[in-house]
Amino acid sequence: MKQKDIRKRVDQLTSAKTAAESKKFYYTLFWFLCIFNLTFFLLPSMTAINTMFVVLAVFAFLINYVDFCRHLAVAEKPWQKILGYLGIVIFLVAPNITPPGQFVVPLRELKTASAQNLISCERFSKGLGPVDSKRLLENAIERRIKFIESHSKAADSSNIYIVCGMGGGSRAGYFTARVLGLLDNKVDGFWSNTLLYSTVSGSSPGTYHYLKHRIAAPLEKEELSYLQHIYRQNFNSSGMFGLLLGDGFEGAFGGLINRIKALFSPSKVYTAFRDRNVRIRQEYDFALNEALAGTGNEKFLKNTFRFGVDISEPDDFQGFYLRNQDTIPIHLVNTFEVNSGRRTVLSPFVAGDTTLFSNAIQPLQDISFSDSIAKRDITYREAVNLSELFPFLSAASTIGENDRYQFVDGGYFENYGLATALDVVRYLESIQSPVLKRLKIVLIKNSLQRSKVEKSSLQLLAPLVGVINAPFTGHANQLLSDGIKKFNENMVVLEFDPDADTSKISLTRALTTKHIKALDEQAISQVMINEAAIRRLSATAAAQRRDSCGLNN
The missing domain is CATH 3.40.1090 (Cytosolic phospholipase A2 catalytic domain)
Known part of the structure; x- marks a missing residue:
């Protein structure tokens, strides 16, 4: 290429039109990844989603998120700078936050305890x-x-x-x-x-x-x-998502989304935080209920959104x-x-x-x-x-x-x-x-x-x-x-x-x-x-059995 052709290409790359199109693509990608990962967060089950796909989606979001915060931090408007720095602080601090109620196994009322024959030891x-x-x-x-x-x-x-x-x-x-x-x-x-x-x-x-x-x-x-x-079922994906993003997000916002979800949830079981431990427990119970009912279905939508599954006590x-x-x-x-x-x-x-x-x-x-x-x-x-x-x-x-x-x-x-x-x-x-x-x-x-x-x-x-x-x-x-x-x-x-x-x-x-x-x-x-070893009696027990049957006489 000649020098004037190189200059022309550079002008095209740095033009206002190219910058606008790049900005549009950048924001489209960023908000797409936001919605994508928010969907992961809201899904009742992630057992049908490949774990590697979850890892790639989360890391793509985190890379774009940090870059977006950096972009805001160098902007001219003060409110954008504040948002940029706040976003970076959240990124650094959120994984280390564990609010009260997160990763807690709640105690329940002992329903079948009687008050008869009470004793102390x-x-x-x-x-x-x-x-x-x-x-x-x-x-x-x-x-x-x-x-x-x-x-x-x-x-x-x-x-x-x-x-x-x-x-x-x-x-x-x-x-x-x-x-x-x-x-x-x-x-x-x-x-x-x-x-x-x-x-x-x-x-x-x-x-x-x-x-x-x-x-x-x-x-x-x-x-x-x-x-x-x-x-x-794949019980890895929820754990990986919680580790990389979900649990930190919940910790930073105090379980806000899960509290809102609980208002509309038909489930009788409620936890303040839907951390990765809770997610995996619920997925196990989904699978157990389906297996006991004989309603197992390997379709993606069935496993992911759990349409019509009874979440029993x-x-x-x-x-x-x-x-x-x-x-x-x-x-x-x-x-x-x-x-x-x-x-x-x-x-x-x-x-x-x-x-x-x-x-x-x-x-x-x-x-x-x-x-x-x-x-x-x-x-x-x-x-x-x-x-x-x-x-x-x-x-x-x-x-x-x-x-x-x-x-x-x-x-x-x-x-x-x-x-x-x-x-x-x-x-x-x-x-x-x-x-x-x-x-x-x-x-x-x-x-x-x-x-x-x-x-x-x-x-x-x-x-x-x-x-x-x-x-x-x-x-x-x-x-x-x-x-x-x-x-x-x-x-x-x-x-x-x-x-x-x-x-x-x-x-x-x-x-x-x-x-x-x-x-x-x-x-x-x-x-x-x-099988034979499990059935076999010990020598002492066999002798006792022979004695009880009168076989030694």
């Missing part, structure tokens, strides 16, 4: 008033054992099971629920003879989903489609067990408190002796969470969600009125649920329970979780690697080793085959059809391999 949490004897965990364990004895068939009345579930996102949820369903169908008396579950992280909602279906429709074929509908945690009157295994949910580094046990029953769970926080009977905690409850969904609050995609939560304790994924203490299960075993030992000779521990692992020492870590990363590996691998495998020594053949571990592709399924809240197929194959394989 010396080792209740300090200040906890008398409660109905039916609510004591020790009594609930005894009643569940009696229920097992009275309802089991003679042929399957020997083993009593404690089931532990390992953490691991949706992989753990699906695998745990699937294995429980298969054991229920393959091992006579497994469901009826299970004393309790102790679960961590993803296996906690998986166990809840299994229980809901087991009570509603105990058919294996229905269970498969039921679980697939729940776990084909969620199950209360303690209320759920008080209503079912010892007919189902007790579910002990494990989480972790950040500031004290202590295990936290969420139990649907009140421990008469708080030392039953060694050095553990027990929020549902601790008056630091509410002066009236004896009359308070949380939803079952919130209980299991507290167990799987993995960083970034979820946020640390507080419970009730106590903002000093923050709870995250239970795997940060121990990822198998064995710590709590072995505490129950020690309690049974302390009362010399006769069921000890018949007790069998079943651990459902969705990963091999073996130590890897193939190469050394970088010097700067070594401490961080150790901090992560200690609870997830070291602590968990130490308890597993102790359990195997203690129970020997009465401890059965179901885990992935080392050569199977399932070990490559990442720790995520989104499973593909291929993932689910691989998990199904592994679940079936593991149940077949371990």
Whole structure:
């Protein structure tokens, strides 16, 4: 090009017409991204939206937003300068704001509590008033054992099971629920003879989903489609959107949009903030309600806007067990408190002796969470969600009125649920329970979780690697080793085959059809391999059974 042609092009690029058109395009793009992300914020569910698409949309908005604020800050008019600087301050400060009420699990009224047979125990949490004897965990364990004895068939009345579930996102949820369903169908008396579950992280909602279906429709074929509908959902997008934009936006404006939405919402459930934890809980419940009703629909609009879906009142945690009157295994949910580094046990029953769970926080009977905690409850969904609050995609939560304790994924203490299960075993030992000779521990692992020492870590990363590996691998495998020594053949571990592709399924809240197929194959394989070991009696229990039948004579 000649010099005059270059000058002509430059004049065109810097002309008033080009500037006006560029400004028009700039503002169009900016407001489009604003509306786009506002739509994400308002959507009832983001399970049908690809997580990477959410990340790109949010970052595009943030880049344009910062540039727009910079543009205002250098404008001539004072009010534009003020808006520009204010926008930049909001961008820097909003992610660090957590107003009261955000990331809080609210306490609810305990609806099924009675005022009969009130008792107090010396080792209740300090200040906890008398409660109905039916609510004591020790009594609930005894009643569940009696229920097992009275309802089991003679042929399957020997083993009593404690089931532990390992953490691991949706992989753990699906695998745990699937294995429980298969054991229920393959091992006579497994469901009826299970004393309790102790679960961590993803296996906690998986166990809840299994229980809901087991009570509603105990058919294996229905269970498969039921679980697939729940776990084909993508529960990552809401967490990612909340982390990058949604939660900061709510914090900066005090949950204003959600408060306005609540005025027009048909839902009976209301929270001041629709933070990423709340979003994920609601999406789980959407999927659960659809699966139970058999109305699963994979269409984009159906999954995204949830037309016609009944948002029913969620199950209360303690209320759920008080209503079912010892007919189902007790579910002990494990989480972790950040500031004290202590295990936290969420139990649907009140421990008469708080030392039953060694050095553990027990929020549902601790008056630091509410002066009236004896009359308070949380939803079952919130209980299991507290167990799987993995960083970034979820946020640390507080419970009730106590903002000093923050709870995250239970795997940060121990990822198998064995710590709590072995505490129950020690309690049974302390009362010399006769069921000890018949007790069998079943651990459902969705990963091999073996130590890897193939190469050394970088010097700067070594401490961080150790901090992560200690609870997830070291602590968990130490308890597993102790359990195997203690129970020997009465401890059965179901885990992935080392050569199977399932070990490559990442720790995520989104499973593909291929993932689910691989998990199904592994679940079936593991149940077949371990079925005989789960049925088998210990030598002591077998001898007792022979004596009772007169076989030794």
